[in-house]
Amino acid sequence: INANDMDEAALQRFQQNQDALSSALSRLMVVVEKYPDLKANEQFRDLSSQLEGTENRIATARRDFNDAAQQYNTHRNKFPTVIVAGLAGFRERPYFTAQAGSEVAPTVDFSTEK
Template structure:
């Protein structure tokens, strides 16, 4: 999952970088819809990540607490890691759409 999220973030960064060079693209309704959908997707990923980490925290607490720790040890249940994104993955790329349009107008 972490690898997939990393690849999606990388692809989105490239898409926004390409969009910077085409000011007419950012003005289209489809591109505005895409931006809105991407924002919604990022929000859903954040909620899912938080839900996963909450579930992992609860599970890890139970695995370590008496009396469930006895059963956990007998059946091989171990603590599970929390989801951690790659460094910088939670930071959206900065894109200046105005700079792209002023550059195109000068040419």
């Protein structure tokens, strides 16, 4: 996602998709809790590893997006650029903000003992 091409409506849709993905992953982890055999499956372990990598890439992309938006906004707001930008219709770019509480991963107990 390019910060220069993102308007507020597109960012809102992007955030909604990210929130839906986080919700789906949380539900998957709840299902896994109920099926201990699934936790021991090698394919599930591979999936868990891939999900962790995906979450890391998403966090990196969010940070890069916000860095690009901040860089754009800083440059746009410098004098005399701010005058020309205002006349030409260049607005500040919005930042990505995650859903409240999304920084805390759901607690999942992979132990087979209950």
